[in-house]
Amino acid sequence: MIxxxxxxxxxxxxxxAPAERGSASAPETGAAAxxxxxxxxxxxxxxxxxxxxxxxxxxxxxxxLHDELGGLLVATKMDLGHLQQSVRGQEPELRERLSRAQISxxxxxxxxxxxxxxxxxxxxxxxxxxxxxxxxxxxxxxxxGGGFEADVAPEEPFIGLPERVALYRAIQTALQICxxxxxxxxxxxxxxxxxxxxxPIPHLASLETEPDVRVLAIRHRVAAAGATVxxxxxxxxxxxxxxxxxxx
Numbered sequence: 001m002i003x004x005x006x007x008x009x010x011x012x013x014x015x016x017a018p019a020e021r022g023s024a025s026a027p028e029t030g031a032a033a034x035x036x037x038x039x040x041x042x043x044x045x046x047x048x049x050x051x052x053x054x055x056x057x058x059x060x061x062x063x064x065l066h067d068e069l070g071g072l073l074v075a076t077k078m079d080l081g082h083l084q085q086s087v088r089g090q091e092p093e094l095r096e097r098l099s100r101a102q103i104s105x106x107x108x109x110x111x112x113x114x115x116x117x118x119x120x121x122x123x124x125x126x127x128x129x130x131x132x133x134x135x136x137x138x139x140x141x142x143x144x145g146g147g148f149e150a151d152v153a154p155e156e157p158f159i160g161l162p163e164r165v166a167l168y169r170a171i172q173t174a175l176q177i178c179x180x181x182x183x184x185x186x187x188x189x190x191x192x193x194x195x196x197x198x199x200p201i202p203h204l205a206s207l208e209t210e211p212d213v214r215v216l217a218i219r220h221r222v223a224a225a226g227a228t229v230x231x232x233x234x235x236x237x238x239x240x241x242x243x244x245x246x247x248x
Contacts, residue, residue, distance in 0.1 A: 073112060
């Protein structure tokens with residue numbers, strides 16, 4: 001007869017092992033959940049930091065291009081104009097070369113201005129969010145021939161520059177998602193709340209279930225500005241609405 005304490009391999013030990021494993025797994029699971037939650041917070045903070053750094057880099061690059069490179073280009077354009085005046089009546093080939101150089105320089109100046117506006121519109125920095133949104137819709141229609149429409153209130157709400165930039169980038173991304181056919185931007189302020197609506201956005205996933213990664217970017221931008229974003233499904237797509245409380 002086999003004594004109980006020397007039972008077959010796995011009998012007593014196997015009955016004790018699950019209890020031991022179960023008692024050890026509970027604290028480990030709680031620690032893992034806590035670590036995961038902290039990690040999510042860190043990721044959100046990292047995303048906010050990177051967005052701010054990107055916005056600052058865009059603004060600084062736009063400033064350098066506008067103030068420094070733009071100044072050099074304007075000075076060169078003026079010198080070239082004086083040179084063209086001084087060679088009038090001289091060799092036709094030289095005058096032709098200078099004329100072509102002037103045309104090329106004009107194209108460089110136009111490109112520099114376009115790049116500056118793409119990086120950060122001067123209207124956004126110096127005038128306001130609504131003026132920048134009107135310009136951007138016109139820019140899209142001119143560049144891409146898209147059918148975007150804009151109904152933007154004429155009066156500018158008072159919004160701080162960081163929040164202004166975040167909201168502009170959110171709407172910019174929303175418009176980029178749109179195909180351009182019949183897409184409409186509505187921007188207005190009513191009783192201290194700025195409302196920005198874009199739609200219809202075709203095939204826009206829900207904000208809560210399997211969202212487009214660009215929608216996640218919009219959500220993060222909106223949250224960073226202290227605003228809220230909702231979506232409403234229609235027959236033609238989804239309407240995205242951002243609301244921001246203006247502090248005076």
